[in-house]
Amino acid sequence: MAKPRLLVLTPGIRAYREYLLRSIGLAYRVHLILTESPTWERTYLDGWTVVADLADTDDLVRVTTGLAGETRFDGVLCWDETWIVQAARVAAALGLPGDPTVIERCRDKHHTRAALDANHVAQPGSRLVGDEGTALSAAQEIGFPVVLKPRAMAGSFGVVKAADEAEVRRFVAFTNQSWRMAPELPRHVRNILVEEYAEGPEISVDSVVFQGEVTPVCIARKELGFAPYFEEMGHVVDPGDPLWHEPTLTSLVEDAHAALGFTDGVTHTEIRLTRQGPKIIEVNARIGGGLIPYLNVLGGGADLGLAAAAVACGRRPTVDVALRRRPTAIRFYHPAHDNSVIDEITFDPAGLPPQVVEHGPLAEPGEVKSPPPRMLMDGRVAYAIAVGERADDCRAALDAAGRALRISIR
Template sequence: MGSPHLLVVTPGIRAYREYLLRSIGPAYRVHLVVTEPPTWERGYLDGWTVVDDLADTGELVRVTTALAERDPVDGVICWDETWIVQAAHMAAALGLPGDPAVIERCRDKHRTRAELDAHQVPQPQSRLVGGGDEAEAVAREIGFPVVLKPRALAGSFGVVKADDPTAVRRFVGFTAGSGRMAPELPVHERNILVEEYADGPEISVDSVVHRGEVIPLCIARKEVGFAPYFEETGHVVDPADPLWHDATLREVIERTHSALGFSSGVTHTELRLTARGPKVIEVNARIGGGLIPYLNVLGGGADVGLAAAAVACGRPPEVRVAPRRQVAAIRFYYPPHDNSRIAEIAFDRAPLPAAIVEHGPLAQPGEVKSPPPQGLMDGRIAYAIALGLDADECRTALDAAGRALRVDTA
């Protein structure tokens, strides 16, 4: 029997997603669906199809069924938040795992909140509002501080903490206007969520779900900066994290998937560890971003990409971990000021500690970058990854890498 035939809907940004194709490519015949002919992706591919518009679900379904008639398709996967609903429709057209209604339930944060609330899953209070006056009134009812977030974005775009009514009035336009950062995503008439602020460390859990069984594969602790915004400046993945043995966390994860009707696929669930227990912040129906699953593999943990590909094909995942594991961590670096035109980015090699195993630029010469809030995830200019015996060793190494980073601006 040959390798499974897997459709991948758009590869994503190379710096953040190439590791997935590198992992999946040897085990699957990968067929890429894109809007431009592939370049760097070609070495991982069995084939590709160029479409006019990834937002045209009808075209994607026609392309998928035509391709499957020539060469049966075993699974469809997408790790780009923008197109996960379209990918689910492609899978459903072939009778493959991927329920569009469930994916839409995750894609729309208000609908996620409603389903979790109906099933009494612990989460922050949340109310949908249409504008500034309503946002301020709801914030007073919930109690300060509150969090303003857009209903249908991702990557912390438009998410901000407001400590008082003045802050709500100041930030509501920022949240309402954040849709311009991802114009392909849905725009709702009532587009702002006002939520209770859940105090405590933030974590993420990447899981695969096969025939209703939820299998957590990666737990990461988020590092968040640029308050009052929630920019993810780094992540730490520790194989010995005590959260792996936290029965309450496991129960919340399982109840979350059950409430959403999520029976097959991959999820990236974000939570806050409050004094009253874990509270769900959001559920993304895709592989986690920020290179989190890559950290898991570097540290000897399970390969989330391979597991996600397996369940997309209706197969149980093979979860393998190394006998000896390490802590892996990543840090993202930002330009010194708004509208920095990048001339050159480089790390001084001599000062880098041995724990730094990978580093590189995320911006090219000539690009204009800004730190939050003007630039969020798209404002990052470089990254570094560390491996060590514990999180402190990794963070110390990443601090040193930050001091060794040289950024010349024009």
């Protein structure tokens, strides 16, 4: 029986997304749509098509319907937040699973808040504003501290905590101009959400959704740094986490998907565990980033990439897990100073404990990197992954990896 043919819109950054193509390419004939000829991706592909602009939806539909006229596609998949709406529109044009209206509802955080609010799903209070004056009024109404976030960005770009009126004034421009970090994303006249600060640990839940049935597959605890910004410094995936047995959390995730009308796909839901109970921060209509799904596989959990591909093809996914599962964790590292011109990034092997199973650079020689707020996730220079018997073993191993990291600056 021939492998299903899957249309994938853009590969994403190699360091963060190659594991998906590697896994999916074994079970599917992958045809990649991208803006320049593939290099490292070719190993995993059945074919590819180069387009001028992924933002040109009409051209994408024209090109992909032409390809489908030659050989039928079984599904369309995209894991890059920037292009998930375009991918859904292509899927709809080809008569394949994917609802652009629902994806847009998740993509636009204001629309997400409205849908959750209409269905009484627990979340922080939120106000949509367009300038400093209305931001101050919203913050005073909500009560300090508040969080400012852009309406349609990704990767925590532009998200910041403001403790008082002076900080709201200081951070409005930072949030409002965050689109410069990703100019392909939508811009709005009223672009800022002023939100209640949900105090408590932050987690993410990656779920497989098929025909309305929501199955949580991976729970990750976030490690945040560089306050008042919300830079993701790492994640811990522990199959023994007590959150797996928390019915309130499961119900919240299910209720959020129902409120958004999300029935098919893989999602990455971010949640704060507050004293009042868990609250939804956002629901991303794609596979989680930060290598979280890769951690899940390394620890013996289900392959979210394969599950996403199956659902994209209208097939019930198989969520297989190993008999023995172990905690896994990842840590990201930044340079100490702004405008650091990278020369070389290495880890001292003598300082790496055995729990560190993978490590490497995230910057090339000659690149200029800075810690937040000048640069956020795009300022990372290295990563390390640990697998251990306990989550704390993984954290300790990644602390050691940080001490073993050597960053040479020109």
